[in-house]
Each structure stands twice: as structure tokens, then as C-alpha cells.
Amino acid sequence: MTDAAVDRLPPRPAPGRFTVLSGLGALVLTVLTARAVDFDPTGLVTDLTRPNSVVEGLLDPDWSQIWSRRSRRAFIETLQLAVLGTAGGSIVALPLALYATDYGAPNRVVQVVLRLINSVIRSLPDLLWALLFVSAVGIGALSGLLALFFFSIAVVSKLTADTLDGIDRGPIEAGVAAGASNTSMLRTAVLPQILPSYVSFVLYGFEINLRASAVIGLVGAGGIGERIQFFQGRGEWDKLWGLVLLFFLVVFLVERISIVLRRRLV
Amino acid sequence: MTTVDRGAVTRMPEPTREWWRPVTWAVVIALAAWSLWGLDARWERLLDAPADLWDLGRLLFSDMAFERTGDLLVDMWESIAIAWLGTIIAGIVALPLSFLAAENLAGRFTTLVVRQVLNLLRAIPEVILAIAFIPLLGLTPMAGVMAIGVGSIGTLGKLFAEVIEAIDDAPVEAVDAVGGSRLQRLRWGVVPQVLPEISSFLLYRFEINVRASAVLGVIGAGGIGGTIAQTLQFKQFEVAGLGLVIVVVATIGVDIVSGAIRRRILRGPSRG
Amino acid sequence: MIRFRDASVVYDGGVRALSNLDLEIGDGEFVVVVGLSGAGKSTLIRAVNGLVPLTSGHLEVNGREVPGLDRTGLRELRSEVGMVFQGFNLVDRTSVLNNVLMGRLHRVPTWRTLLGRYPADDVALAAAALDRVGILDKARVRANHLSGGQRQRVGIARALAQEPSIILADEPVASLDPPTSHVVMRYLKQISNELGITTVVNLHFLDLATAYADRIIGLRAGELVFDGPGEDCDAAVFESIYGRSLTADDTMDKQAAM
Numbered sequence: 001m002t003d004a005a006v007d008r009l010p011p012r013p014a015p016g017r018f019t020v021l022s023g024l025g026a027l028v029l030t031v032l033t034a035r036a037v038d039f040d041p042t043g044l045v046t047d048l049t050r051p052n053s054v055v056e057g058l059l060d061p062d063w064s065q066i067w068s069r070r071s072r073r074a075f076i077e078t079l080q081l082a083v084l085g086t087a088g089g090s091i092v093a094l095p096l097a098l099y100a101t102d103y104g105a106p107n108r109v110v111q112v113v114l115r116l117i118n119s120v121i122r123s124l125p126d127l128l129w130a131l132l133f134v135s136a137v138g139i140g141a142l143s144g145l146l147a148l149f150f151f152s153i154a155v156v157s158k159l160t161a162d163t164l165d166g167i168d169r170g171p172i173e174a175g176v177a178a179g180a181s182n183t184s185m186l187r188t189a190v191l192p193q194i195l196p197s198y199v200s201f202v203l204y205g206f207e208i209n210l211r212a213s214a215v216i217g218l219v220g221a222g223g224i225g226e227r228i229q230f231f232q233g234r235g236e237w238d239k240l241w242g243l244v245l246l247f248f249l250v251v252f253l254v255e256r257i258s259i260v261l262r263r264r265l266v
Numbered sequence: 267m268t269t270v271d272r273g274a275v276t277r278m279p280e281p282t283r284e285w286w287r288p289v290t291w292a293v294v295i296a297l298a299a300w301s302l303w304g305l306d307a308r309w310e311r312l313l314d315a316p317a318d319l320w321d322l323g324r325l326l327f328s329d330m331a332f333e334r335t336g337d338l339l340v341d342m343w344e345s346i347a348i349a350w351l352g353t354i355i356a357g358i359v360a361l362p363l364s365f366l367a368a369e370n371l372a373g374r375f376t377t378l379v380v381r382q383v384l385n386l387l388r389a390i391p392e393v394i395l396a397i398a399f400i401p402l403l404g405l406t407p408m409a410g411v412m413a414i415g416v417g418s419i420g421t422l423g424k425l426f427a428e429v430i431e432a433i434d435d436a437p438v439e440a441v442d443a444v445g446g447s448r449l450q451r452l453r454w455g456v457v458p459q460v461l462p463e464i465s466s467f468l469l470y471r472f473e474i475n476v477r478a479s480a481v482l483g484v485i486g487a488g489g490i491g492g493t494i495a496q497t498l499q500f501k502q503f504e505v506a507g508l509g510l511v512i513v514v515v516a517t518i519g520v521d522i523v524s525g526a527i528r529r530r531i532l533r534g535p536s537r538g
Numbered sequence: 539m540i541r542f543r544d545a546s547v548v549y550d551g552g553v554r555a556l557s558n559l560d561l562e563i564g565d566g567e568f569v570v571v572v573g574l575s576g577a578g579k580s581t582l583i584r585a586v587n588g589l590v591p592l593t594s595g596h597l598e599v600n601g602r603e604v605p606g607l608d609r610t611g612l613r614e615l616r617s618e619v620g621m622v623f624q625g626f627n628l629v630d631r632t633s634v635l636n637n638v639l640m641g642r643l644h645r646v647p648t649w650r651t652l653l654g655r656y657p658a659d660d661v662a663l664a665a666a667a668l669d670r671v672g673i674l675d676k677a678r679v680r681a682n683h684l685s686g687g688q689r690q691r692v693g694i695a696r697a698l699a700q701e702p703s704i705i706l707a708d709e710p711v712a713s714l715d716p717p718t719s720h721v722v723m724r725y726l727k728q729i730s731n732e733l734g735i736t737t738v739v740n741l742h743f744l745d746l747a748t749a750y751a752d753r754i755i756g757l758r759a760g761e762l763v764f765d766g767p768g769e770d771c772d773a774a775v776f777e778s779i780y781g782r783s784l785t786a787d788d789t790m791d792k793q794a795a796m
Contacts, residue, residue, distance in 0.1 A: 081305065178641050183652065184648050185643070192629045218484070272666045
């Protein structure tokens with residue numbers, strides 16, 4: 001090898017414009033956002049490592065909450081909210097998704113209106129729904145139920161709509177050719193195709209709702225969130241963590257069961 | 267027109283009995299009934315709910331306080347900042363964890379343990395994390411950043427690990443064949459293959475986190491959610507309405523920009 | 539009675555699928571339409587039940603002027619016209635019986651179809667239709683568990699369950715192997731003869747067409763180039779339809795022998 005070869009090496013290619021711009025953009029965005037939230041790494045470390053009752057409570061949670069009547073009632077209320085919210089929302093989501101498809105819409109106007117409703121419902125997160133309903137119908141379980149109801153519509157109708165786009169169109173043509181009404185066609189040619197997926201989305205919606213139902217109580221919409229807020233207010237972190245961990249144990253178990261069921265369905 | 271002999275029906279096989287169908291329906295209906303009767307929702311108010319919602323909608327959107335647009339945009343920017351920094355922090359933690367959670371890189375026992383940790387992190391909602399961080403960091407945006415950051419580690423780690431498991435083994439083998447160390451193997455065998463997918467997942471998570479951080483303010487962890495919650499509470503509906511509109515428009519805007527960048531990343535430069 | 543008069547179909551891209559067609563098909567006839575793919579066979583069949591609207595001209599089916607029909611009118615027409623598809627168009631995830639019952643949708647109230655509770659008489663009719671094509675014993679089997687030939691027989695049973703006066707079959711054997719194709723064609727022919735159902739079948743294979751057709755219609759680029767009994771349809775006629783001499787691709791038996 002001679003040292004002349006290195007001179008004949010082609011120059012290193014300049015990185016693409018997109019790579020440079022996006023890398024730079026990400027860097028600038030990080031600096032700007034760090035400023036916006038007063039990001040301070042050393043302060044963060046001292047704040048987080050300082051002895052505090054939050055972490056102490058987490059390391060030594062108070063499990064006695066299982067025996068507290070009020071916590072148990074909140075717990076059950078949370079489950080009931082999730083069940084009803086998911087059931088109601090899923091029932092409404094199915095026609096919303098079906099009649100918004102190209103082949104299922106009775107006419108253009110209905111289709112456009114349904115799509116609009118779907119996207120508005122989908123654009124708001126769970127806690128904001130809860131906040132709005134608490135504001136409209138007052139504090140209590142009804143607001144939570146309505147929030148979870150709308151939230152389920154969003155989740156289930158979105159996933160179902162995606163599945164509806166990918167189905168086999170053959171049976172639809174067969175239904176139309178047999179002179180079926182729109183609804184009959186959807187019921188006999190489309191529904192059997194998507195039913196397993198739909199049921200699996202409903203189960204998934206239930207998982208999400210169960211988790212969301214723990215949170216909506218924080219704004220006064222019923223369920224276990226209200227107890228969490230209660231303990232937070234009193235600084236009883238050991239009890240708070242005991243309750244939260246128990247709840248997520250249940251969520252975890254429900255999720256496992258639901259995942260097994262969903263796998264068998266699809 | 268009677269064209270065919272209907273007597274054939276007597277020779278048709280009986281439907282097969284599927285025991286699990288009625289059982290499933292019974293369980294579902296029992297659960298729903300139990301919830302319906304057990305829930306103290308004061309159902310009579312349900313009748314008023316549509317009217318109440320209509321009234322609220324009118325209060326929120328009929329006369330929005332456009333003079334407050336500037337303040338609200340600053341709050342929204344804070345929400346976006348929380349989402350971005352949280353995503354970055356989550357990515358920095360999730361990447362090494364995902365190497366440990368990928369079956370083609372780490373041992374069986376390690377992957378099992380790391381995966382369970384990721385699952386656990388995934389199960390806890392950001393709002394609960396925020397509640398825990400607020401006493402430590404105060405009612406500041408940093409509490410939101412940490413809540414979003416810790417809350418995203420689980421999902422990101424799991425997605426990263428799935429991407430890593432789908433890579434082509436040949437380059438990894440090639441690095442092994444030239445006698446590379448484990449770190450070199452990651453740097454040259456794995457990272458170049460997964461970088462586009464991983465950056466695209468980060469952006470996708472950022473989009474989700476913008477929604478999540480808009481909510482965190484409701485419990486005091488910074489961002490526009492706090493303003494919306496407070497103005498709703500004090501019945502300044504004209505401000506809350508505008509805030510909601512800004513949240514929806516901003517999330518859609520972030521989705522569009524970030525989605526375009528994601529598609530460009532995954533498509534690669536060749537057809538730019 | 540199906541009567542096309544000066545009928546044309548032009549698709550959005552400017553493709554002329556049917557060009558000034560004049561054609562009359564009498565009650566109870568068994569007609570096979572042949573032609574290259576893209577010659578307008580499929581358009582002709584789909585025009586009959588209004589799945590493809592005419593761009594201009596007239597089409598009369600069972601005394602109805604098809605281009606003038608509104609939604610209700612179209613549904614009524616389609617209820618009298620059974621259709622058999624190339625890809626079978628079955629719902630895989632449900633039973634054979636439920637697939638055949640789709641043929642009753644226009645007669646059964648919508649709320650009954652929503653619940654899946656069909657009247658006994660319609661179930662009896664569906665069973666009879668399945669019996670006709672020799673697969674009554676498969677009634678409770680899920681459609682995706684059947685072989686291709688059996689699936690197409692379900693397709694025929696579904697059309698039959700409509701108690702149609704006309705059956706349209708769009709390349710019904712294109713996805714099947716030769717022996718199965720003959721079975722399906724035999725059933726179509728037998729049903730047409732015994733029940734007096736006007737039947738229009740699109741076929742690609744010429745030997746199959748001559749073997750079963752009472753009357754053959756040749757289409758080329760949307761125009762009628764042959765109309766006559768099956769026995770008149772010799773190599774020269776085929777050349778005029780296909781614009782080239784016969785190849786192995788055009789006959790099922792030769793192709794199967796390859």
C-alpha cells in the first residue's frame with residue numbers, strides 16, 4: 001500500500017439535506033423546550049434523591065386498603081364505570097364505523113357527518129372529556145360514565161373503521177346483487193367478517209377504560225381516582241401506593257386474560 | 267315462483283351447539299346488569315345531560331375570548347415542550363433497555379425480567395406518575411416532563427425491542443466474524459438497521475405525548491390543561507372554549523408535521 | 539326477457555366497454571358469452587342487474603327499463619336476478635347456510651336479518667337450494683372449510699335461494715380446475731333447464747362454452763361479433779371473436795393437458 005492511495009480516496013459525501021435539517025431541528029427544539037420548562041438537571045437530581053414520603057410510601061405500601069369499605073366501594077365503582085362505558089360506547093361505535101364506510105353509508109351526507117363526529121370524538125383525550133362532563137352535568141359517577149362512553153366510541157370506532165377498510169369486498173357485491181337493503185347487507189356480508197376483530201377491540205377498549213377510570217376520578221368523575229386524590233391531599237403516600245398497586249394488579253390480571261382471549265379470537 | 271322442493275330442510279344437519287356462546291353472553295350481560303344496578307350515577311340526571319352539554323357547548327364556543335389567544339398559545343407551547351422533553355428522556359432510557367429486552371441480543375432470563383419491568387411501566391397512567399412527581403418537583407412543568415418521560419419508557423422500550431428482533435442477522439454475524447466487541451456489534455451491526463424505525467417511533471410517541479401533556483395540567487403538572495381546568499372551574503367559559511380549540515388544532519398540527527417527517531424517514535432519501 | 543337496444547357503457551377513463559349493443563335473450567335460454575378479457579363480458583352481465591349503469595341506450599329486463607330505476611326499483615330487479623361470481627364472494631367466517639340465506643335478504647324484514655332469525659320458510663328454501671347442488675350435508679360448515687368447487691356450488695345455491703327468473707354467472711369456473719369446472723357448469727345448465735331460469739354465463743374457455751351453451755354470444759371490444767347456436771361456433775368464428783387463431787390458452791382441456 002502506498003500513501004498515494006489515501007489521496008485518491010473520494011471525499012466524504014456530505015450528509016443529506018434532510019438529515020442535517022431534521023437533526024438540527026431536533027436539537028433546536030430540545031434547547032427551546034428545555035428553556036420553556038426551566039430544565040435544570042442538577043436541581044432535578046437533588047429533588048429526586050432527597051428523602052421524601054412519596055418514595056418511602058412506594059417502598060413500604062400500606063396494603064390495608066383492601067379492608068377499607070370506602071376504598072372497596074370506589075374500586076367497585078371504577079370497575080362498573082369501565083364495564084358500562086365500554087359496553088355502551090362499543091354498541092354505538094359499531095354503527096358509527098359501519099355507516100361511515102364507502103360501501104355502508106346510505107348517502108354522502110350521512111357519511112360526511114358521521115366521519116366528522118368520529119374525528120371530533122377522537123381528538124380529545126380521556127381526562128378532558130371527564131373535565132367537560134363534570135363541568136356540564138356536575139361531579140359524580142355519571143360524568144365519569146359519559147366520559148368513558150365517549151372515549152370508548154373513539155377507540156373502538158377508530159380500530160373498527162381501519163378493519164372495515166381492509167375486508168373482502170366480494171360478499172358485499174353478492175349482497176347488493178341479491179337486492180339486499182343497506183343494513184341487511186352490512187349485517188350479513190360485512191359483520192361476520194369483522195366480528196372477531198371487533199370483539200377484540202372491545203376487550204382492548206375495556207383494558208384502556210379500566211386504566212382511564214382510575215384517572216378520571218381526579219377531576220371528580222367518580223371511581224378510585226377520588227380516593228387517590230384524597231390520600232394525595234392528606235399526604236398518606238403509603239396508603240395511596242397500596243391502593244394504586246392493588247388496582248394495577250387487577251388491571252394487569254384483566255389485561256392478561258383479555259390478551260389471551262383476543263389471541264384466540266383473531 | 268316455487269322452483270324448488272322445500273322438503274329438503276328435514277335432511278339438513280342440525281346446527282352444532284357451541285357451549286361457550288351462551289356462557290359468554292350470560293357473563294357479559296350479568297356484568298353489565300351488575301354495573302347498571304350497582305352504579306350510583308343518579309340516572310335521572312342522564313335525561314338532562316344532552317341539554318346540559320348543549321348549554322356548555324354554547325357557553326364554550328359562542329363567544330370565545332380571542333384576546334387571550336397569546337397566553338393560551340404560550341401554555342400550549344409549554345405542553346408541547348413537556349411532551350418533547352419527556353419523549354427525549356424516555357428514548358434515552360428506553361434504548362439501552364430495549365437491547366436487553368431483545369431476544370436476539372440478550373439472554374432469555376434478562377429479556378424476561380426487562381420485559382416485565384417495561385410492562386409494569388406501561389401499565390401506570392402518566393397522570394398517576396404526575397401525582398407522584400408533583401410533591402418532589404412542585405407544581406412545575408418538570409413534574410409533567412418526568413411523568414411523560416417515565417410513562418413512555420415502557421411502550422418505547424417494547425416497540426424498540428420488537429424492531430431490534432426483526433433485524434437481519436447477517437450484519438451482526440459479520441461484526442462477530444471480524445472479532446468485534448459486544449458494543450461494536452450494537453453500534454455497527456444493530457443501530458444502523460434500526461435507526462429509521464426508532465426515530466419514527468419516537469416521533470409517533472411525541473404525537474401521543476402532546477395529547478397526554480395537554481391533560482397533565484389538569485392536576486397541576488404544567489401546560490395548557492391547567493388553564494382549561496381552572497377557567498372551567500371559575501366558569502370563564504369563553505377562555506376554556508378557546509383553550510380547547512387550541513388543543514385540538516395544535517394536536518392536529520403536530521400530527522401532520524410529525525407524520526410527514528416520519529413518512530420521509532421510513533421512505534428513505536432515495537425517492538426524496 | 540332481457541333486451542338491450544343501442545346500449546353503451548363508457549367508463550370514467552373513456553374506456554368503451556359496451557358499444558351500441560343490440561341483443562335479446564328470451565325466457566329460459568342458456569346463453570354463454572365469450573370474448574377476451576376486457577371485451578365487455580363482465581360489463582354486459584353487470585348491466586343486466588344494474589351493478590354497472592348504462593351510459594346511453596335502453597335495457598329492458600323482465601319488463602322493467604333498467605336505466606330508469608331508482609334505488610327501490612333496482613333492489614326489486616336484483617331480487618329477481620341471481621348472480622354467481624368468479625371469486626365466489628362468500629362470507630368465509632360464517633356457515634354455508636347463512637351464506638345461502640343472503641339470497642333471501644330482499645324478502646326478509648331487516649330487523650330479522652339483524653338478529654339472524656330467518657323465517658322457517660326461508661330456511662327451508664335455502665336448504666332446498668343446497669340440496670339442488672348436492673351439498674345439503676355441508677349446511678352447518680363454515681364456508682372457508684369447503685373446497686373451491688363446493689364454494690361455487692354454495693354461490694349457485696345462494697343465487698337459487700332468490701327464486702330468480704334470471705341467473706347471471708360471471709366467469710363462474712375461472713378459479714376452478716377442469717373436473718370441478720364441469721361439475722359447476724352441469725349444475726348451472728341443469729338448473730336452467732329444469733326450472734326454466736334464463737341463464738347468462740361468461741366464459742373464457744371455448745370448449746366449455748360449446749359443450750354447454752344453447753346459444754353463444756361473442757363480444758369483441760364491446761361489440762357483438764357473433765350470435766348463434768353452439769354448434770355453429772367453429773374455429774373461424776372464434777378467430778373473429780378473439781382476433782387471432784385458437785391457442786392452448788383458450789381451451790380448458792388442452793390447457794389442462796399442458
